[in-house]
Amino acid sequence: MTRLEKEASKPGFWDDQEAAQALMSKMSDIKDDIVAWEKADDDAEELEIMNELAVSEGDEALASDVERGFRRLKRYADDLELRSWFTDPLDSHSAIVTVHPGAGGTESQDWAEMLMRMVIQWSKDKHYQASVYEIAAGDEAGIKTATFTIQGKYAYGFLQAVRGVHRLVRISPFDYGGRRHTSFASVDVIPEVERDVQITIDPADLRIETYRSTGAGGQHVNVTDSAVRITHMPTGVMAQCQNERSQTKNKETAMIILRARLYERIQEEQAREAAERHKQKKEIAWGSQIMSYVLHPYQLVKDHRTGVEKGNVQAVLDGDLDDFIIEYHRQRISEAADG
Incomplete structure (x- = not known):
């Protein structure tokens, strides 16, 4: 990402509009992926805290919520992993x-x-x-x-x-x-x-x-x-x-x-x-x-x-x-x- 940002800051970057747009689009995709993985990390930490609380207090309802949360998080992480496999721009x-x-x-x-x-x-x-x-x-x-x-x-x-x-x-x-x-x-x-x-x-x-x-x-x-x-x-x-x-x-x-x-x-x-x-x-x-x-x-x-x-x-x-x-x-x- 740092390399791309340096490239975008060079003089004459916008002289080639098509190439510039392609690079900006790639940077946007990378930023979106970073934000998405950060969200997954935050959600995982929150679920870990909730799980510890459910275990310590014997709260079955909270434990069920945590279980559902981990299932949703797994689906979310699977989606993110799958996106990383896609190589065709389309x-x-x-x-x-x-x-x-x-x-x-x-x-x-x-x-x-x-x-x-x-x-x-x-x-x-x-x-x-x-x-x-x-x-x-x-x-x-x-x-x-x-x-x-x-x-x-x-x-x-x-x-x-x-x-x-x-x-x-x-x-x-x-x-x-x-x-x-x-x-x-x-x-x-x-x-x-x-x-x-x-x-x-x-x-x-x-x-x-x-x-x-x-x-x-x-x-x-x-x-x-x-x-x-x-x-x-x-x-x-x-x-x-x-x-x-x-x-x-x-x-x-x-x-x-x-x-x-x-x-x-x-x-x-x-x-x-x-x-x-x-x-x-x-x-x-x-x-x-x-x-x-x-x-x-x-x-x-x-x-x-x-x-x-x-x-x-x-x-x-x-x-x-x-x-x-x-x-x-x-x-x-x-x-x-x-x-």
């Missing part, structure tokens, strides 16, 4: 998430909505901001597609762990015969790149359309004619937003999503490193799943990549993803080091 960005059902109609569409809710619930636990920008209702239930952003530092880094095909086994609530069904849905995650990645887009290459939103209702979308769809004609890459009542705001958001998707496309075509951020999409069907969620005849969530299992399926569907995310990245880093 890992610290917000995330754009798209969910698609596989074959199977209503069953998979309902499962897709459950996955969307799971990711959003996880983001709330992390104090991130989730915003749904595009959603299409399923035929009877669920969704045909949804795109939403998770705004917050390292959201993209964390959520790379859930990118892929997810499998659900359950007694179908839509089958009057009470039979067991298997459903598939995919989660795609790309980094939001609007703020610091320059992508040249010729306005003449864009087709901009407005339409009435056709979302799932409730608080997800508005019901005016302000929805916007933007298509980049040379590539066919498309983005749309129907979240705001303002057509102007929807256009701005659609452009953010479009830029992110174009950037991802460029990275896939030009850099082998980017292929690690966005591995080839597999068919949304049997054998391609990264995680399975079994509700019948037993209850279990399993990550097929890492072997992590949890028996409390409902907790996972309510956003308890940290164990899966941490182990995914732990093994990813270990494999990279071995390779």
